Every structure is written in structure tokens, then in C-alpha cells.
Amino acid sequence: MKVAGIGFRAAATAADLQAALALTGEHVDALASVAEKAGAPVMQAFARSIGLPVITLREQDIAGEQTLTCSPRIKARFGTGSLAEAAALAGARHGVDGARARLLAPRVVTADGLATAAIAERLEP
Numbered sequence: 001m002k003v004a005g006i007g008f009r010a011a012a013t014a015a016d017l018q019a020a021l022a023l024t025g026e027h028v029d030a031l032a033s034v035a036e037k038a039g040a041p042v043m044q045a046f047a048r049s050i051g052l053p054v055i056t057l058r059e060q061d062i063a064g065e066q067t068l069t070c071s072p073r074i075k076a077r078f079g080t081g082s083l084a085e086a087a088a089l090a091g092a093r094h095g096v097d098g099a100r101a102r103l104l105a106p107r108v109v110t111a112d113g114l115a116t117a118a119i120a121e122r123l124e125p
Contacts (some may be wrong), residue, residue, distance in 0.1 A: 001124040003102065004028040007074070008037065012114040014046040018087065020084075020117035023108040028097075028119060030055050030096065032091025034062060050072035054093030055091040062086035069105040082107045099124060 004021055021028070031047055032038070032055035039056065047054045063079035067089075070081030080086040084107045092101035105119040 001030070001092060002026060002028045003030045003032050003088050003091035003094075003101075003120055003122070004045065004080075005084040005086065005091060005118045005120065006031050006033045006037065007083035007087070007107075007112045007116040008040075008042070011044055014042055014049060015111065016110055016115040017042065017046040017117075018050070019110045020108060020115035024117050024119050026059065026105055026119040030091065031079065032057055032087045032094070034059050034078070034087065037083075041078040044109070055094050057087055057090050057094070061090045061094075065089055068103060082116070084108075084116040084118040085120075088118040092120040092122040096122065096124075 030053045039055050065080045065086035067081035067085035089101045093099040100121045100123040107118045
């Protein structure tokens, strides 16, 4: 299972989220983010437009997640270097005890800086 971790700023549109996902070059089975972003109207509209489920994560699900990239702002806010990478990894493991995950595409950022995406794949236990 491949999961796209999605991060975005309040001003982001569904087109921004689509652009971030497109930058990864991957096809995915689900989207994932922390609750405040997963439930945001823009995320829900984007998910509906591409027919994918959204995995809602708690902040503690991503805190401490080891990521390849690091944003000081995200580190201070969420306790991990990249919301997108951490959400992708936690989302890929979500609901499967003992599952592991690996990043397939590290965080990418749209040109306007409004959205990020990263892709992880579940490795079965």
C-alpha cells in the first residue's frame, strides 16, 4: 500500500495539493495527514476529486518520526522534521500491527510553498 503524506498552509487550494502529489511522480492508494489538515475542506475536496480515502492521524502518531528532510518550523510544531514524510510513514503503517514503512519519495514542495507531499510504502510484517 502506498500513502501520500500531505502538508499544506491555510491558503492552499485543491490544485496546490494536486500539484504537490504530482511532483512525487507516484500513484497512491490513500492520503494521510494530521487531524486538523485531514479534516480541512480543501483536503476533503481534493481526496474526493481523485477518489482516495484520507487517513486521519493524531499528532502523537507523527511525533518523533525520523524523516529525511527537516523544516525547523515543522520540527518545533509537530516534533518531526517533515509533516508530509512523517504522515506518509505513519499512514502507510496505519491499522496494521507490526507493519513497517519506507519512504519512496521524500518531501516535495510546490513552487509557491503552499503544499508538500511525500510517499511511503507499507512493508508487511
